[in-house]
Each structure stands twice: as structure tokens, then as C-alpha cells.
Amino acid sequence: MSRARGFPAFGPVRGAGRFARTWWGRAWVAGLEDSALDGEQLRVGRKLARAGHVGAITASPGRLSAVVHDPGDDAAYPTAVRVPELTDAEWDRLAAQVGAESGHLAALLDGEMPTALADAASAVDVALLPGIGDFDSDCGCPGWEMPCRHAAAVAYQAAWLLDADPFVLLLLRGRDRDFLVETAPPGIPATAAFADPVATLPAPPGVPADRPAALSVPAAPGIDPDALALLAADAAVRARALLAECSAPGEVAVLPLADDIVRFAAVHPTAEPRLRGARADLDRAVAAWRQGGLAGLRALDTVWKAPRAELARGGDAAGSVAEAAVEVTGNHVTLGDAQLRYGRDGRWYPYRRRANNWWPSGRPNPDAAAALLDAGGVVEGG
Structure with a gap:
């Protein structure tokens, strides 16, 4: 599923030059201006954008949103700019074009969008950049124009976001960075292969990464073979995770018993009923652990004075x-x-x-x- 991305507000920007420095940023601006019904709204929108009157921008599939402060009437307006998302079929064709030339993905990961990629996408009837008629907007202001000055300000600042990261454009068109990385064929450049800093340890031959080899527990008085096998399996998985998390030799994270009970219940749902008495809100604690591990549990349990x-x-x-x-x-x-x-x-x-x-x-x-x-x-x- 594509994820939204948020960006802090831009401060005031001096000068009156072009709004975008990259060819794809300029193409975005051209599509906006060609779709506008009122040039005066664009002019005021550029002024609002450069003066830093646009709040934090959130980019999500098909949508940009922000709150725009208009000093003209001293009001703040929730504003959204919409562009069409590509269809699944169009995304499949685009992914094939990215995979056909190894340099395309490497360039995107390096913050560039090759013109050859846009040309290749056009060849399979995929328009990467929105054009005339593709821009729409919603705003809380009384204006009827498309775009109004507030939507224009958001769209103009979006060109700066696109300049810095072309994946913002792909997110607006419906998919995020992970889609292209995951659908890339074998043999992509090392820059793409190592773009994700998260490394994982290889699993033992024939054993899934999240499950150790089966343990045969002999029957013995007072021993529940299934429970012991579960504990041994959990210990192996936990040891593997600790090794992956350590930043220095010999560094091991030891959980307090109360936290480890929550972790165990989250990792092994079949054991959760036996642990009900360990914590009154075990269900919520398990949900918090599954949300974010130990940090997620701390977010549930502690209130602190954040910056x-x-x-x-x-x-x-x-x-x-x-x-x-x-x-x-x-x-x-x-x-x-x-x-x-x-x-x-x-x-x-x-x-x-x-x-x-x-x-x-x-x-x-x-x-x-x-x-x-x-x-x-x-x-x-x-």
C-alpha cells in the first residue's frame, strides 16, 4: 500500500526566478499553469508560496494537502490539490520500462528522473507528469477559480519537493518508492541494491528466516513437550533478532520480564491465553508491540514531556x-x-x-x- 509523506513548511524565499530547477519540476509547473483558468490566481499563488505562507505539505496518492495562511484576509484555509493516479495496468507497464534499463532505477534512487524514462513511459502510453486538465483542487476559501490562489501556492511549492525527490511525483501518481524497488528484476545496479540500509542475516539452509528448525522434545514427567518446543523456538528467533540488532560485538539487549511477556504473547498468539493474568491490558500491549516493538510498547505505557x-x-x-x-x-x-x-x-x-x-x-x-x-x-x- 502506498504511504503518505509529510514535509515541513518552507520558509520565505527571495527572488522571482523559475519555481523549479529540474526538467520534471518545470513540467509540473507547466501542467499547472496550462490548466489554470485565471492567471491572476497563479500570480498571487506564487507570491504566497515564496512568502512562506503554506504550512506543512502532505503528499499522498492523488493528493497534496496543506493549510495556507492568506494575509489578505488574515485567514487560514485547508487546501488540497488533486492529480489523477495511474491505473494498475499503467503501473505495470511503467515498472516494466524501469526494469528494462538498469540505469533508470539507479537514477531515481539518486534523485534524478532521466528524460529517457519519461520517453519510454510515453511509448507505452503512460504519462508520468500531469498535463492540461489533470489538476483539480479543493479549498475552504470562497473563491471559485481552479486553482484558487491557495491551491496554486501549494502546487507551486510542490515543484520544489519534486525537484528534491522525483519519488514524490510517483507517490502522487499512486505508488511509492518501494513498488519500483520491489518489482525491479534481478541484476539491478549496486546503488539500488544497497539503497535500503536495513540488512538481514541469511536464514540457515532450508529454514525460513523467522522460524528455526523444528525441535524434537522427548516426553518426560512434568514437561509439556509442545510448550518446551515453543520456548526453544522463541529463544532461537530472539537470539537471531538480537544478533541482527547489535551494533557492537557482545552487545545484547535484555528485556525486563514484564516486557518480554508482552513480546512473547505478540510473537506467539497461541500462548497469549495462558498469559492473560500477567497484565490487565495484555490485548492492547500486544497490539502496541506489534505496532512498533519495545518503542511501541513504551508509547502505550508512558507519557512524557516531548520537545x-x-x-x-x-x-x-x-x-x-x-x-x-x-x-x-x-x-x-x-x-x-x-x-x-x-x-x-x-x-x-x-x-x-x-x-x-x-x-x-x-x-x-x-x-x-x-x-x-x-x-x-x-x-x-x-
Whole structure:
């Protein structure tokens, strides 16, 4: 599933030159301007963008969203710019074109979009860049133009995002970076192969990476063979994980017993009923562990005074995609029936209200808006 990405607000930018430096950024601007019905709205939109009146931008499939402050009427307007997503068939054809030339993926991972890739995509009837008629917008302002000055400001700043990372364009068209990396054929360049810093240990021959070889436990008085085999299997998997997590020889993370019980229940669902008495809210604790491991459990259990700047950025970013009042307490940002918890690992953990309790919902993310969207989309106010 494609994921949303959030970007901090741009500050004021001096000068009146081109809005984009790359050919694909300029093509984006050209498509916007060719689709506009009112040149005056574009002019004011450029002014708002350069003056830094656009808040944090969230990019998701088919959509850019931000809150735009208009000094003309001293109001803030939730604004969205929409472009069409590519169909599944178009994405399949694009992936084939990327895989046909090894340099295409390497260039994308290096922050470049080769013109040869756009030409190859056009050859199979896939338009990477939106053109005339492909831009649409929604805004809370009273204007009727498409785009209004606020939507134009968001779209102009989006050209800066595209300049820095062409994968933003691909996300807007419906898929993220992982799609092209995962669908690339064998033999891609080393730059692509090592682009993901997460390394994994190889599994023993014939054994899946997440499960050790079966253990034969002889019957003995007072010993439950199935339980012992489960404990031995868990120990092997845990040892493997510890080795993968260690940053130095001899470094081993030892969990407190209470945390390890939660981990064990999360990894082995069949054992969870036997552990019910260990913790009153074991269900929620297991959900938190599955959400983010030990850091996820800490996000459930602890409230702390997070840095004010991080909370402000998180509230601003979440507010750009939510239609609910933002309430900030400790490390919690609450928006109606949704909540984001800022963890000590620098990630936002999404929660949803359920049966008078907050439950982990969705994946943690360094970006608050992305975490909120991954937890279930735009939150409507209460």
C-alpha cells in the first residue's frame, strides 16, 4: 500500500526566478499553469508560496494537502490539490520500462528522473507528469477559480519537493518508492541494491528466516513437550533478532520480564491465553508491540514531556489532513477519535479511540501526517 509523506513548511524565499530547477519540476509547473483558468490566481499563488505562507505539505496518492495562511484576509484555509493516479495496468507497464534499463532505477534512487524514462513511459502510453486538465483542487476559501490562489501556492511549492525527490511525483501518481524497488528484476545496479540500509542475516539452509528448525522434545514427567518446543523456538528467533540488532560485538539487549511477556504473547498468539493474568491490558500491549516493538510498547505505557518544537510540527502536519480540533498534552496530539503519540525514538504512533480506550492503529512514522493517514485517513471533527 502506498504511504503518505509529510514535509515541513518552507520558509520565505527571495527572488522571482523559475519555481523549479529540474526538467520534471518545470513540467509540473507547466501542467499547472496550462490548466489554470485565471492567471491572476497563479500570480498571487506564487507570491504566497515564496512568502512562506503554506504550512506543512502532505503528499499522498492523488493528493497534496496543506493549510495556507492568506494575509489578505488574515485567514487560514485547508487546501488540497488533486492529480489523477495511474491505473494498475499503467503501473505495470511503467515498472516494466524501469526494469528494462538498469540505469533508470539507479537514477531515481539518486534523485534524478532521466528524460529517457519519461520517453519510454510515453511509448507505452503512460504519462508520468500531469498535463492540461489533470489538476483539480479543493479549498475552504470562497473563491471559485481552479486553482484558487491557495491551491496554486501549494502546487507551486510542490515543484520544489519534486525537484528534491522525483519519488514524490510517483507517490502522487499512486505508488511509492518501494513498488519500483520491489518489482525491479534481478541484476539491478549496486546503488539500488544497497539503497535500503536495513540488512538481514541469511536464514540457515532450508529454514525460513523467522522460524528455526523444528525441535524434537522427548516426553518426560512434568514437561509439556509442545510448550518446551515453543520456548526453544522463541529463544532461537530472539537470539537471531538480537544478533541482527547489535551494533557492537557482545552487545545484547535484555528485556525486563514484564516486557518480554508482552513480546512473547505478540510473537506467539497461541500462548497469549495462558498469559492473560500477567497484565490487565495484555490485548492492547500486544497490539502496541506489534505496532512498533519495545518503542511501541513504551508509547502505550508512558507519557512524557516531548520537545515543544516536535509537538508543534506534529500538530501542524496532522492538522493539515484533519478536520478536527488539535489538542496537545505531554507527547500526545489528539484529533477527535484519533491520537498521535510521539515516541522517544522520534516516530509518531497512531491510535484510535475504541470502547473508551486508545488502541494502536497503523504504523509509526517520523512524519505525523503520514502516521495519521496510515491509521485510517482524514479525521473528521468531533
